[in-house]
Structures are given as C-alpha cells and as structure tokens.
Amino acid sequence: MARRQRDEFGPGIGEEAAETPNVLSPIVGISREDVLSAIGSIIGGPVRQPFTFVQHIGSFGRNMVDIVGGQQKFSPEPKDRRFVDPAWQKSPVYRRLMQGWLAFRTEMHGFIQSLELDPIEHGRARGNRR
Secondary structure, three states: OOOOOHHHHOOOHHHHHHHOOOEOOOOOOOEHHHHHHHHHHHHHHHHHOHHHHHHHHHHHHHHHHHHHOOOOOOOOOOOOHHHOOOHHHHOHHHHHHHHHHHHHHHHHHHHHHHOOOOHHHHHHHHOOOO
C-alpha cells in the first residue's frame, strides 16, 4: 500500500481533526463512547452485584498477602514482553510489584467476566477492540 502524500488529505484536515476529536487515538480508534460505556459497565458492576465484587476484592487481598509473604503465585505469560527485563525476576521488590499487577489484572478480568454484560460490553470493559 502506497503512502499518501500530504496534499491528498486536503487543506485544513489538521484543524478539522483538532476541532472534532471523536477518537482517543487515531491508531487504535477507540471512541469516547466506547471508553465511557466500558467505565460505566465496570463502575456499575459493584452496584448491581456487590457480593461478587466483595468476593473478588477478598481474593485480591489474599493474593496480595501471599505475594508480600514471598509465595510466588503469578508469573507473566510468555508473550508478555513488559516483564522480560531480568530485574522483574531478580529484584524482590520488582517481582512483587509485577505479581501484584498480575493479581490485580486477574481479579479485574474475573470480575468483568462475572458481570452480566452483552459480548460487546465485555470486550469494551476488558479493553478489547470491537
């Protein structure tokens, strides 16, 4: 696919884009409506299902106690390149931070999965594109 020349877009396209920012990122293409809908779904979840929310909070708390105690429970997926640096494995502080993040992500995804949302809302809440 050939690159477009600057003149092909027409005059004033930058000004028009600045005045009508309906997308958070031109690369990703996530609209404000998608983000607000996902936030509303996640925030509304504890109100609609408080018992499920408390279960996930308790599970996260137990996981954090285990992590702080040095019991390794969470490890990154092999494809996750964020934690390739050896410091994440060698440093006790970094390792616990990584495991804390992975525990949070696991519980958050579990909570979102337990919400009674339609498939599109599930995808938005998990951060997936349509």
